[in-house]
Amino acid sequence: GYTSREYLNAESATMYTAARNRMSSSLLAEQWQARQSLPLWRYRQKIVDMIGQNQVIVLTGETGSGKTTQVPQFVLEDYELNGRGAEVRVVVTQPRRIAAISVAERVAWERGEPLGRSVGYSIRLESVPPRPWGSILYCTTGVLLRRLQRRDGATGISHIIIDEVHERDLETDFLLIVVRELLQSHPSLRVVVMSATVDSSIYDRYFNNCPVISVPGMMHPVQVFHLDDLPHLMGQYNFIVPKFPMARITDEEEVDTDLVANVISWIAEEYSQTDGSILCFLPGLDHIIMIKERLQKMPAGKKMIILPLHSQLPAGEQRAAFTRAPAGLRKVILATNIAETSVTIDDVVYVVDSGKVKEKQYDPSLNMNILRVQWTSQASARQRQGRAGRVRAGFCFRMYTSQVFCTMNEHQVPEMQRVPLEELCLQIKAIASAAANNTSVSAGPSHSNIVRFLSKALQPPNIHAVHAAIRLLKDLGAIDMQENLTPLGMTLAKLAVPPRFGKMLIYGALLGSLEPVLTIVAAACFRDPFVAPINKRDEADKMRASFAVGLSYGSDQLALVTAFEQWTAACSQGQGFVFCERCFLAPATMKLIAGMRQQLRRTLLEAGIKEQFIKPTSQGSMHVARSLLVAGLYPSIAGSEFCRESRGMKNATKHAYRWRLGFKVNNGRVLIHPTSVISEKQLNPASHYYLVFQEKVQTSQVFVRGCTLLPALPVVLLSWRVKISSEPPASELTGDWMVLEVEGWLKFLIDRRSGSVLLELRE
Ligand code: ADP
Ligand code: MG
Numbered sequence: 001g002y003t004s005r006e007y008l009n010a011e012s013a014t015m016y017t018a019a020r021n022r023m024s025s026s027l028l029a030e031q032w033q034a035r036q037s038l039p040l041w042r043y044r045q046k047i048v049d050m051i052g053q054n055q056v057i058v059l060t061g062e063t064g065s066g067k068t069t070q071v072p073q074f075v076l077e078d079y080e081l082n083g084r085g086a087e088v089r090v091v092v093t094q095p096r097r098i099a100a101i102s103v104a105e106r107v108a109w110e111r112g113e114p115l116g117r118s119v120g121y122s123i124r125l126e127s128v129p130p131r132p133w134g135s136i137l138y139c140t141t142g143v144l145l146r147r148l149q150r151r152d153g154a155t156g157i158s159h160i161i162i163d164e165v166h167e168r169d170l171e172t173d174f175l176l177i178v179v180r181e182l183l184q185s186h187p188s189l190r191v192v193v194m195s196a197t198v199d200s201s202i203y204d205r206y207f208n209n210c211p212v213i214s215v216p217g218m219m220h221p222v223q224v225f226h227l228d229d230l231p232h233l234m235g236q237y238n239f240i241v242p243k244f245p246m247a248r249i250t251d252e253e254e255v256d257t258d259l260v261a262n263v264i265s266w267i268a269e270e271y272s273q274t275d276g277s278i279l280c281f282l283p284g285l286d287h288i289i290m291i292k293e294r295l296q297k298m299p300a301g302k303k304m305i306i307l308p309l310h311s312q313l314p315a316g317e318q319r320a321a322f323t324r325a326p327a328g329l330r331k332v333i334l335a336t337n338i339a340e341t342s343v344t345i346d347d348v349v350y351v352v353d354s355g356k357v358k359e360k361q362y363d364p365s366l367n368m369n370i371l372r373v374q375w376t377s378q379a380s381a382r383q384r385q386g387r388a389g390r391v392r393a394g395f396c397f398r399m400y401t402s403q404v405f406c407t408m409n410e411h412q413v414p415e416m417q418r419v420p421l422e423e424l425c426l427q428i429k430a431i432a433s434a435a436a437n438n439t440s441v442s443a444g445p446s447h448s449n450i451v452r453f454l455s456k457a458l459q460p461p462n463i464h465a466v467h468a469a470i471r472l473l474k475d476l477g478a479i480d481m482q483e484n485l486t487p488l489g490m491t492l493a494k495l496a497v498p499p500r501f502g503k504m505l506i507y508g509a510l511l512g513s514l515e516p517v518l519t520i521v522a523a524a525c526f527r528d529p530f531v532a533p534i535n536k537r538d539e540a541d542k543m544r545a546s547f548a549v550g551l552s553y554g555s556d557q558l559a560l561v562t563a564f565e566q567w568t569a570a571c572s573q574g575q576g577f578v579f580c581e582r583c584f585l586a587p588a589t590m591k592l593i594a595g596m597r598q599q600l601r602r603t604l605l606e607a608g609i610k611e612q613f614i615k616p617t618s619q620g621s622m623h624v625a626r627s628l629l630v631a632g633l634y635p636s637i638a639g640s641e642f643c644r645e646s647r648g649m650k651n652a653t654k655h656a657y658r659w660r661l662g663f664k665v666n667n668g669r670v671l672i673h674p675t676s677v678i679s680e681k682q683l684n685p686a687s688h689y690y691l692v693f694q695e696k697v698q699t700s701q702v703f704v705r706g707c708t709l710l711p712a713l714p715v716v717l718l719s720w721r722v723k724i725s726s727e728p729p730a731s732e733l734t735g736d737w738m739v740l741e742v743e744g745w746l747k748f749l750i751d752r753r754s755g756s757v758l759l760e761l762r763e
Contacts, residue, residue, distance in 0.1 A: 031109065034110070035070065035073075038065060038070060039215055039218050041066065041070070043213065044074045046213065047059065048075065048078045050211055050213060051192060052190075054190075054211055055189070055210075056190075056192075056193065057191075057193070057211050058193045058195070058200050058203045058204045058210060058211070059195075059212075059215070060213075060215070061197065061216075061217060062197050062386070063196050063387070064217070065217050067163070067194045068103050068194070069106055069107050071192060072090045072092050072159075073107060075090055076118065086133045087134075088133075088159065089137070089156055089157050089158050090137070090158065090159040091139060091144060091160050091161070092136065093144050093162050093172070093175060094139070094140055094164065095163075095167050095171065095342070096140070096338055097124070097140055097311055098309075098311050098338060098342075098343070099164075099338065099343050100123050101121050102319070103121075103138050103343070104119055104128070104138040105319070107119045107136065107138075116129070117130065117135075118130055118135045118136065119135065120137055120138070122138075122139040122143050123140045123143060124143065124496070125602055125606065132156065141169070141174075141175050142496065144175065145171060145175055148178055148431065149430050149431050154182055158190065159191070160189065160190075161194060162175060162191065162192070162194065164194070164196070164341060164342060165194065165195045165203060166195040166196050168412065168414035168415060168458075169415050170416050170419060170424055173415070173459075174416075174424060174427065174457075176457070176458055177456050177457055178431065181456075196341045197214070197217070200212055202458060203458075219386060220389040222385050222386065222388045222394045222396050223393070223395050223396070224395075224396045224398065225395070225397050225398065226398045226401050227398065227399055227401045230263070234270075255287050257287065257291050257294060258294070259399060260280065261291050261295050261298065263397055264300075264332060264352055265295065265299075265300035265301065268303065268332075271350070275349075276347060276391070276392075276394070277330070277347050277349065278330065278333070278348070278349075279333045279345060279350070279351050279352070280333065280334050280352040281336070281354055281384050282334060282354050283356040283358040283373045284310070284336060284358040285336070285588065286592065287354070288308045288334040289308075289588040292306050292308065292334060295332065303328065303329060303330055304331075305325050305326065305330070305331050306334065307321045307333050308334050308335070309333050309335035309336070309338060310335065311336065311338060312592075321345055322345060322346075331347070337357050337376070339387065340387070345387075348388055349388055349394045349395065350388060350394065350395050351388040351395070351396040351397065352399065353384045353385070353396060353397065353399060354399050355398060355399055355404065355405075355408075356374065357376045357380065358373050359373075359374055360372075360415065360418075361374075361418055361419065375400075375407075375408050377409045377410060377411050378410050379410065379411045380412065381405060385398075416457060416459065417459060417461055420468070420469060420498075421454075421465055421468075422469040422472045422476075422478075422500075423496075423498055425450050425454075426478060426479075426485075426493045428454070429479060429485045430485065430490070430494075432453075433485055450466065450469075450470060451463070451466055451470075470483065473489070476488075476499055478492050478493075478499055478503075488506070491506060491607050491608065491609070492506070494608065495607045497521070497603065500632045504520070504521060504629070504632035505600065506609065509609050509613040511621075511628070512613075513622075514613065514614065515617060516558070516621075516622060516625035518597045518601065519560065519561045519565075520557045520625065522593045523564075523593050524694065525592075527589060528589075529586050529589035529590055529593065530544050530586075530675075531584055539584075541674075543583050544559060544563075544675075545559070545677045547560070547563045547583075548677035553626065553709040553710060553711070554682075554707075554708070554709045555677070555678075555707070556676050556677055556678070556694075556705070556706050556707050557625075557629060557706065557708050558622055558626060558708065561622070563583065564594075567580065567583075626710065626714070627710070627717070629692045629708050630715055630719055633693070633694060634692070634718065636694070636696065637691065637692050637693070637715065638665045638691040638704065639664060639689070640663055640689035640690070641662060641663070641664055663680075665696075670693075670703065670704045671702065671703050672703070672704060673707075675705065678707055678709060689709050689710070689711075690709070690710040690711070691708070692708050692715075693706055694707075716740055716748050716750070
């Protein structure tokens with residue numbers, strides 16, 4: 001065989017011969033050429049040596065320099081050429097599913113093999129595993145984390161490559177803690193931490209000042225234009241100038257799809273003499289669909305091949321983005337920030353940057369993760385810009401002013417510091433219970449204590465956020481008072497959804513009402529599908545309310561469930577789009593909800609819920625679904641009460657009062673948001689009502705949105721913190737009753753024999 005030295009010093013001829021044994025020579029030259037032209041190629045000896053001599057190294061290099069595709073191959077080839085190929089198993093983690101697949105396919109191609117031999121991938125719910133030895137596995141971070149939760153999960157892995165650490169997503173930061181602990185119990189394990197060019201010093205400090213290797217890139221210059229430059233640049237194109245809504249573009253939530261489509265079509269015409277693809281960064285799938293539709297209607301659209309690129313895309317369709325456009329057609333890729341660093345498309349010359357990103361964010365009022373569209377960071381904007389300079393000098397068009405750029409954050413805040421942590425804490429407990437069985441992760445008290453475990457993170461989260469998460473998990477019944485996982489907690493840990501929603505789903509499945517709960521949970525992941533055009537707001541509100549007619553209690557969630565059911569029926573007759581137009585629904589969001597429902601159903605199955613509970617049924621009980629909202633959303637609950645409202649004339653001697661029904665949470669008054677289907681006017685003033693809500697927003701007053709009205713019983717039965725006392729609320733009461741106290745401000749007098757609510761008391 002070859003020695004390491006020979007391999008590394010050999011000119012391409014040696015490698016060529018070695019590699020030819022594996023692949024047909026006609027293809028060979030192309031693969032070989034591609035690999036050798038990468039900036040990382042010249043460093044292959046240094047990289048292999050450093051990995052051999054150190055347990056951990058940090059490697060940084062510009063996006064596209066070859067980190068993800070080459071480093072695992074350098075390692076494998078080094079062992080192969082030493083005749084020790086069977087000793088390696090390289091596992092490379094990717095934060096994104098689609099990146100794991102596309103990179104695995106690319107590397108298999110470079111090695112002249114089909115997937116599943118020496119190269120494979122594994123993502124949630126889908127995998128093509130490579131052979132167990134002498135191989136490279138690309139997997140999502142979550143897949144490796146779950147594997148490490150199993151007994152002896154790290155056995156058989158020789159190298160762990162943690163890729164894209166600069167993304168600072170929750171799972172990667174979590175994996176860094178787990179892997180750092182692993183190093184002590186597995187001295188032969190080798191770890192490579194890879195990132196795009198950012199300040200890498202936090203990573204090497206984290207790993208005990210390990211060595212760093214930085215590979216310079218080979219970027220071409222990219223000329224940047226901001227929104228303020230565009231009128232000057234495109235002035236003579238009057239199709240674009242009148243549509244410049246300079247003010248609107250700063251709106252946090254919006255992407256001006258007209259503007260983006262016009263700029264893309266302008267680029268295609270202005271630079272029609274030169275080729276090169278256009279890459280457009282958008283926050284999410286809904287914007288991608290909107291812009292694709294708009295472009296297809298434009299004259300320039302006829303000469304384009306428009307390819308979406310986002311994480312929900314099936315593997316087959318995502319491949320198209322990497323292939324060359326047919327002659328005469330301009331390739332336009334509409335991508336989420338997945339194209340920022342995880343995947344590289346070679347022939348991009350023009351970048352159109354919306355400046356927006358969809359980010360998971362914690363909403364404290366909601367106590368829940370939501371996806372929000374917001375400005376990216378300056379670091380991301382520079383990464384996006386760089387994507388235009390891969391093949392030759394390029395152009396970047398920013399759909400925001402240079403002023404906006406200056407106000408953007410320098411870097412994105414790590415996910416661990418901006419999202420709620422209950423999901424993570426649950427995973428930590430799951431890892432700890434694996435460690436308790438003396439497995440891969442070194443057992444020890446450090447794992448069983450959530451707070452201590454998280455204090456070892458790269459940038460630890462806020463201690464209050466950790467305590468809040470632990471309290472929530474206890475309230476949900478996922479962990480007990482000693483922080484041990486309960487059976488419910490174990491199931492919730494396997495469901496990759498926020499535990500509050502997970503509990504609603506599990507209850508929904510077990511109580512035979514999964515269908516409506518699936519819709520409610522899926523819809524909570526996206527923005528409101530009801531859209532109200534400004535000039536037709538009343539009409540749209542009426543339409544939305546019409547979906548709630550017939551429900552015994554008003555409910556925004558159930559109105560949506562009804563709308564979704566009717567939309568599904570309309571779709572089966574090919575009328576989905578017409579239905580959406582008529583009912584003021586966004587078709588793109590409806591499709592996302594439908595996709596998410598299926599994903600949730602598969603997730604439940606994976607978590608071990610029996611198929612009989614999960615298989616699609618014709619419908620489920622709306623009443624049960626409504627009550628289950630309490631199980632998930634409690635304590636976001638308000639009770640009705642009469643409020644005295646003074647009417648005009650402050651100085652008049654006689655005050656005029658008006659009594660009206662209102663809602664309050666603890667001591668605070670809340671108003672039902674005007675978009676809700678529930679109208680306070682329609683409520684019977686003589687009854688008590690409870691209102692469970694999804695979100696509380698403070699503007700001039702406190703509004704609650706996403707509301708469902710409820711009778712008392714579900715509140716009593718499904719709220720988490722119920723105290724039972726038998727102290728009489730009023731001395732004259734006698735009989736067989738008990739008092740249930742919910743959160744201290746709601747009290748119910750319950751008849752012990754019938755279980756009915758005799759009296760509701762509010763503080
Ligand atoms: P890095 O990880 O440093 O960003 P990669 O290893 O992902 O770089 O990519 C190196 C090069 O490999 C890219 O510049 C591109 O030319 C090529 N490449 C990677 N993935 C694919 C793919 N799926 N199809 C075609 N080319 C690819
Ligand atoms: Mg990469």
